[in-house]
Amino acid sequence: MELFLHQIFSGLATGAIYAAVALAVVMIFLAIDHFNFAQGEMAMFSTFICWALIDAGLPYWVAFVLTIGISFAGGIAIERILFRPLHAAPVLSHIIAFLGLFFILNNGAGWIWDFTIKPMASPFPEGSISGLIGYHEIGMIGIVLIMLALLYLFFRYTSVGLAMRAAAQNPESAKLCGISVGWMIALGWGMASAIGAVGGILIAPVVFLEPNMMLGILLYGFAAAIVGGITNPAGAVAGGFMVGVLENLVGTYIPFVGSELKLTVALVLIISVLMVKPSGLFGRTTVTRV
């Protein structure tokens, strides 16, 4: 029982990491209708910026907020400079652009900050609640839930949020309403980049900061987003926690899985969910009449 509880809580803790990444994945999917394979590298790069700002002597929260701002602007810049000119190009060109971005950020970070592991500070106190879950993990879960709530309020109650949803759903009609669809997409990039930055900054104290820190995590983030329903931010967060817990339980209780096959579990999970429910567990299937 003790072991079971422990695995659940540590699953929730890693789940919070996946949830943060999944939230960024969903955000970009809502804006551009496909995955951003460089999402993890963008988050990693942002985390390095935060680390550098702290290293330069800024207080943690100042660096945190500054990094979010820089990442937001950076996300918009990437869309305007790299993807905007490609918007009518075939999907293959986009994939190449994503790969290019991936390597630029990955190698760029290695070149600027080198490939040695850096310790990243946590804003939360050390220690844990009766050995079950650490304060950093609790703080991480809290921040992910706050981001989710803010996103909900933004999309539900602001007119920019409404315009973004309209632009993603029906670009042609959105233009007829006077919405600049191109800028809505750029805004989606900015927001995804900012959310990814928060994710990266919170993950780094757990996994250590280095250019390849997001490789495995992004895959779990994709899994979480798909499991939860790729167009549903709340589903993605729930999916993140589920993947985290499931991964831990399976690794502990099914002997032959162990820690080596954990990544396979994520992939099996994606495929099973897609087979049973293509829109994800919490995804909405649209009822449409024509």
Add this chain to the structure above:
Amino acid sequence: MAVMLQVEDLAAYYGPTKVLHGISFTLEEGGITTILGANGAGKTTTLRAVCGMVRATGKVTLAGEAISGLTTESVARRGVAHVPEGRGTFTRLSTEENLRLGAISRRDHDAVEADLERMYNYFPVLRERRLQQAGTLSGGEQQMLAIARALMLRPRLMLLDEPSFGLAPLIVREMFRILRRINEEERVSMLLVEQNAALALDLADTAYLLETGRVAMSGPAKEIVADEQVRRSYLGY
């Protein structure tokens, strides 16, 4: 009388295919002009060309300002509301969100609330469906929603692509009554594309007949109705 919309030598293309071959027409401020023609004549393309949705050449002037070459969203922000073919519903959003989107470029927020109320009075069924996902509305209800969404812009000019499509005869008459009222009370100019030629000619003051991307005939709506031969050969009634 001032001119609301002046179109000169408008040509339009889908890829390499030219489907409009230089058409010209004029719409007086506060007037209603109808464009009639067989399927595939280029009526929808004409409306799409006016708001920058297809590649086009020629000159389009809105109340004295050249708007050819502008993006679709800039044309909309200049007060041109397009009720597109196929209704353009935001299917996953609620009815009310659809209506609010129509007014999203406006800054007079109090007036928007009042207009929302006005739309619910024009189309009471939309009030009943206020919070329903718009994709689940019936075809006719979505058509009303499309017109109400366009009106939420407080347009100077409305482009209507077959507003009667899929509506029951009784509703069609009600809708045309509402269009006439909006035209008279709010001085909204209208460019109307219709299959129902009789209704369109009754509402419009001027008519143009399109035939494979060219203007085959034009004149005051009354004269076209009166010309039995034109009616028989072009309009089929």
